[in-house]
Amino acid sequence: MHNLLLTVSGMADGSMSKAVDDEQRFKNRQAFLGRNGISTEQTALVHLSYDTKDFRRYYTITADQGGDGIISPSSITADALFTESKNVALLLPIADCIGAVIYDPTLQILGLAHLGRHNLLQSGGTGIVAYMVDEFGSQSANLHVWLSPAAGRENYPLYDFDNRSLHEVALEQLLAGGVASENITIDTRDTTTDTTLFSHSEFLKGNRELDGRQAVVAMMKPS
Numbered sequence: 001m002h003n004l005l006l007t008v009s010g011m012a013d014g015s016m017s018k019a020v021d022d023e024q025r026f027k028n029r030q031a032f033l034g035r036n037g038i039s040t041e042q043t044a045l046v047h048l049s050y051d052t053k054d055f056r057r058y059y060t061i062t063a064d065q066g067g068d069g070i071i072s073p074s075s076i077t078a079d080a081l082f083t084e085s086k087n088v089a090l091l092l093p094i095a096d097c098i099g100a101v102i103y104d105p106t107l108q109i110l111g112l113a114h115l116g117r118h119n120l121l122q123s124g125g126t127g128i129v130a131y132m133v134d135e136f137g138s139q140s141a142n143l144h145v146w147l148s149p150a151a152g153r154e155n156y157p158l159y160d161f162d163n164r165s166l167h168e169v170a171l172e173q174l175l176a177g178g179v180a181s182e183n184i185t186i187d188t189r190d191t192t193t194d195t196t197l198f199s200h201s202e203f204l205k206g207n208r209e210l211d212g213r214q215a216v217v218a219m220m221k222p223s
Contacts, residue, residue: 125173
């Protein structure tokens with residue numbers, strides 16, 4: 001996707017959040033980032049919290065916030081982080097939900113958002129587009145979006161959306177927000193059936209021995 005570094009970890013990289021202690025979590029993140037040429041000091045965590053009624057908390061960070069939530073405690077609780085700074089990596093741990101990378105190649109703005117059931121119930125797919133338009137002046141038709149692997153409809157139907165999948169609902173909302181269909185890329189891997197990826201829902205059902213989280217990482221590289 002243009003001048004972006006965009007990658008997602010898997011089970012082989014170890015858990016990037018839950019099911020490991022603080023020391024192991026940091027080591028796993030550091031090793032995964034390092035393999036992609038990124039340091040922990042230049043990476044900021046999209047730090048989620050479900051202890052809220054608002055799942056459209058979006059913030060813009062600057063270069064001096066690198067390391068936030070990675071080498072220091074998170075100073076921001078957010079459902080998405082955005083940046084205009086090159087060489088600032090955004091990291092989002094996920095299990096079955098979508099990590100959505102949204103990018104404006106014209107204005108050089110990058111965002112990384114969590115899109116799960118709670119976010120989608122509040123139209124989070126259109127919300128991240130609206131934030132780019134309102135905050136930065138982006139044109140929605142120029143935006144490019146990549147959606148990470150997520151739980152499929154067979155094992156994780158969204159009952160509030162006629163049993164459709166996370167990908168299906170997110171795609172519908174992005175299109176409603178004005179993103180062009182040809183600018184949306186979906187990694188169609190299903191976390192509930194692909195055993196190279198963590199699935200928290202399958203772990204809770206007793207279908208997986210290991211719990212954990214993969215991570216989506218995105219960064220704008222220098223031109």
